Amino acid sequence: MQGLVKISQFFGKTFAIWVLVVAAFAFFLPGQFLWIGPYISILLGVIMFGMGMTLTVKDFGEVFRQPKSVLIGVASQFIVMPLLAYALAKGFNLPAEIAIGVILVGSCPGGTASNVMTFLAKGNTALSVAVTSVSTLLAPILTPAIIYILAREWLEVSASSMFMSILKIVILPIILGLIVQFFLKEQTKKSVDIMPLVSVIAIVMIVAAVVAGSKEKIIESGLLIFAVVILHNGLGYLFGFLIAKLFKLDYSDQKAISIEVGMQNSGLGAALAAAHFSPIAAVPSAIFSFWHNISGPLLATYWARKGKK
DSSP: OHHHHHHHHHHHHTHHHHHHHHHHHHHHOGGGTGGGGGGHHHHHHHHHHHHHHHOOHHHHHHHHHSHHHHHHHHHHHHHHHHHHHHHHHHHTTOOHHHHHHHHHHHTSOBOTHHHHHHHHTTOOHHHHHHHHHHHHHHHHHHHHHHHHHHHTTTSOOOHHHHHHHHIIIIIHHHHHHHHHHHHOHHHHHHHHTTHHHHHHHHHHHHHHHHHHHTHHHHHHHHHHHHHHHHHHHHHHHHHHHHHHHHTTOOHHHHHHHHHHHHOBOHHHHHHHHHHHSOGGGGHHHHHHHHHHHHHHHHHHHHHHHHHHO
């Protein structure tokens, strides 16, 4: 078990490398990975189940201890990133399916990787966890609503079917994870340490499926999508930090909000795109998944070193 935990930690630390390597294989050998496509939602459900197994009452206690900070974090998550996505889609005159994909990933809640990055950056980790948890639980309502408002000028959007999808692949697995944690506490504690390995494998498989199914479109507009994703992610960090500073939050809270806003649950974006739109609409989420696992550690390392000085 100890060996498995070490392997899990290793894969968690080298996540971005594995995403890049498998994405390259999927690009050059797409036929070997197309079979994963129908299982994207299940893979995301596995990740959310793991999140449910790790959530505690303490995680939500921060909502009552720092209601202002949590509210600012959640509001920034669902306002800043969608509006940035819309502005980038209009500014770059993106094709409809890619525009939908960018807005989709921008409308998703924060990802659990943001909690780790906040910890490494010496930010307020408890606040980060609370914002991730609250934004994830609000996602079934807010994500479809935002996408419907911002993306319907490009393609027809069914908010109701998207709501049901998020319930099935996010909320239901989280609830099941909480139930398992409640009834099997000791077994859950032992298995939590290997969840990073499970999450890495699941996300890598999702990215591989998206890349394999969208090879031609990636060749056509991959650099443009990559540029948009880098801008989206970077501006998310910047605006998150500035908003937290504007509201005079502590420096550790500013770092937490910045990372929380900039890092998205890109797995959810890919799953929703594949289920409701097209494979190419999932590409921004796949690239986001790779990129924010490079930019996040870089930003966290900078803040950690600045803290030491």
